Structures are given as structure tokens and as C-alpha cells.
Amino acid sequence: PKQPLNMQLDARPNRLSIKSPTTIQVPGGEIQLGPVIFKNLFIPRPSIDTSLRLNSIELHPLLSRIWSRSIQGIVKGKLDSIHFEGNTFSSLGEIRAETFGGEVILSDLGGTGMFTSAPSFKLNARWDNLSLAEMTTGTPFGKIEGVLKGHLRDLEIVYAQPQKFDLLFETVKKKGVPQKINVRALDNIARVVGGHSPFIGFAGAFASIFREFPYKKIGIHASLENDVFRINGTIREGEM
Numbered sequence: 207p208k209q210p211l212n213m214q215l216d217a218r219p220n221r222l223s224i225k226s227p228t229t230i231q232v233p234g235g236e237i238q239l240g241p242v243i244f245k246n247l248f249i250p251r252p253s254i255d256t257s258l259r260l261n262s263i264e265l266h267p268l269l270s271r272i273w274s275r276s277i278q279g280i281v282k283g284k285l286d287s288i289h290f291e292g293n294t295f296s297s298l299g300e301i302r303a304e305t306f307g308g309e310v311i312l313s314d315l316g317g318t319g320m321f322t323s324a325p326s327f328k329l330n331a332r333w334d335n336l337s338l339a340e341m342t343t344g345t346p347f348g349k350i351e352g353v354l355k356g357h358l359r360d361l362e363i364v365y366a367q368p369q370k371f372d373l374l375f376e377t378v379k380k381k382g383v384p385q386k387i388n389v390r391a392l393d394n395i396a397r398v399v400g401g402h403s404p405f406i407g408f409a410g411a412f413a414s415i416f417r418e419f420p421y422k423k424i425g426i427h428a429s430l431e432n433d434v435f436r437i438n439g440t441i442r443e444g445e446m
Contacts, residue, residue: 207231221245233270235263235280254290257299259283265305275345279305285315293320308335308353324364331358338377348391352424353380368430376425376440388418395424398437 209231216223222244230237240257265279283301296316303310314330336354343349355378362370377385387395425440 207233220247220249222247232263232268234265234267236261237263251292253292254288256288258285258288258297260301265303277305279303283312290320293322293325294318295320305336306340307337308333310336326369327363329358329361331361332356335380337383342391347394348388349418350387350391350424351383352377352385352421353383354378370431371429373428374426374440377421377423385421385423386418387421387424392419395426398426 211228211230213224213228214226216225224242227241228239230239238259238261240259242254242256245253245255260282262280262282265277265281268281269277281301281303283299285297285299285301287298289296294317297314299313301312301315303312310331310333312329312331314328316329317325317327319325334355338350338352338354341350341354354375356374356376357372358374359372360370361368379385423441426437427440428435428437430436
């Protein structure tokens with residue numbers, strides 16, 4: 207949104223600083239940028255140090271231009287230290303999104319080659335207590351009911367594509383929450399893992415009668431490294 211910005215610069219030899227925090231209005235709330243210090247401005251590796259605080263920003267207005275579905279919730283948190291040096295940046299702290307009945311936590315945000323033609327972005331994420339019914343109802347993927355936890359570790363993105371990650375999705379039992387999956391979602395999961403639909407022949411006729419099925423657990427573990435993608439389930443024979 208349009209807004210006034212009032213920054214007072216303090217200039218010293220090879221150093222600039224903005225001593226007061228700066229509040230920036232964004233759709234759904236505001237972001238507070240901490241004091242900023244620019245050092246070594248006239249050498250090949252200048253540096254910038256600052257911090258960032260998100261004050262309970264509403265997700266729907268923030269994501270409405272890039273996400274077709276209406277997502278309710280808030281995002282908040284603080285990156286206590288953000289350090290840029292040369293083409294590299296790193297941060298300390300967490301950003302939390304409270305949505306779908308649970309939360310998603312982002313941490314270890316960083317990157318390299320920021321001012322080159324191939325910047326690389328890095329982060330870790332974890333999620334807990336997410337409602338699968340809220341996430342999947344009304345989507346082309348199909349509906350799943352249950353509670354989801356998991357993580358995304360060591361994510362690296364180059365040229366807007368993932369180059370490395372370790373990804374886990376796993377359902378957990380929660381009192382009062384049914385664990386059910388409809389035919390469309392089951393078919394889509396099977397295609398991702400096995401490459402073909404399970405509903406052929408007699409199974410297809412069976413699925414035309416029963417539109418959803420109960421399940422005990424869904425678990426998917428995937429990884430990407432050195433151009434090798436692996437995907438497996440998380441349930442071992444005899445566990446259930």
C-alpha cells in the first residue's frame with residue numbers, strides 16, 4: 207500500500223546507519239524493519255545488518271494475489287539477525303504461520319549469489335497439527351480428513367526450482383478427528399508414488415460404490431540431491 211517513509215540517515219566514514227526502526231505497511235498488517243547498519247560500502251564485500259518483525263499479519267490479504275484459494279490465519283515472528291555480506295545473506299529466528307488449525311514454522315532463511323544471475327535461496331520448515339480437511343476440501347486433489355505433521359529440511363532453490371530438500375508428510379491420530387480419504391485423493395497419491403491408478407478392473411467397480419475409505423496412517427518421505435529424486439512411504443511392514 208502507498209505509505210510515507212521517514213528515515214534518518216547517520217553517515218560516517220565507510221558507514222551508513224538508520225538508527226530507528228521502520229514500519230512498512232503490507233496487505234493484512236505491517237512489517238517492522240529494525241535499525242539498519244551499512245558497513246564497508248566502498249570495498250568488494252559490503253555488509254548490511256538489520257532485523258525483521260512481523261506483527262500478526264493476516265494471510266488472506268497477503269497471499270490473495272498469488273494464491274487462488276482463500277487462506278485464513280496469521281503470520282508472525284522475528285528474524286533477530288539478518289546479515290548480508292557480498293552476495294550472501296543469513297538470518298536467525300523464526301517466522302510462524304498459524305493456519306489450517308495448526309502452524310507452519312520457517313527458519314534458517316538464507317541465500318548465496320544474491321546479485322548474480324543464479325541466486326540460491328535456503329530455508330528449513332516444519333508443520334504440526336494441520337487439518338487435512340481444511341487443506342484439501344474443494345481442491346482438485348481430493349479430500350482427506352486427519353491431522354498432518356512433517357518437515358522440509360535443507361531446501362535449496364535455484365532458478366526458481368528446488369535443487370535439494372528432505373521432505374516428510376505424516377498423519378497423526380487426534381481424538382475426535384476422523385481419518386478418511388476419498389477416492390480421488392487416494393488415486394492421486396497412488397499415481398505420485400506408484401505411477402498408475404489403483405482403480406482398474408474389479409477395484410474400479412469397487413471404488414464406484416464406496417466414495418471414501420478409512421485409513422490408519424499416511425506417510426510420504428521424499429528427498430532430492432545431486433539430481434536424484436527419491437520418494438517412499440514411511441510405514442514398515444508389521445507396524446500397523
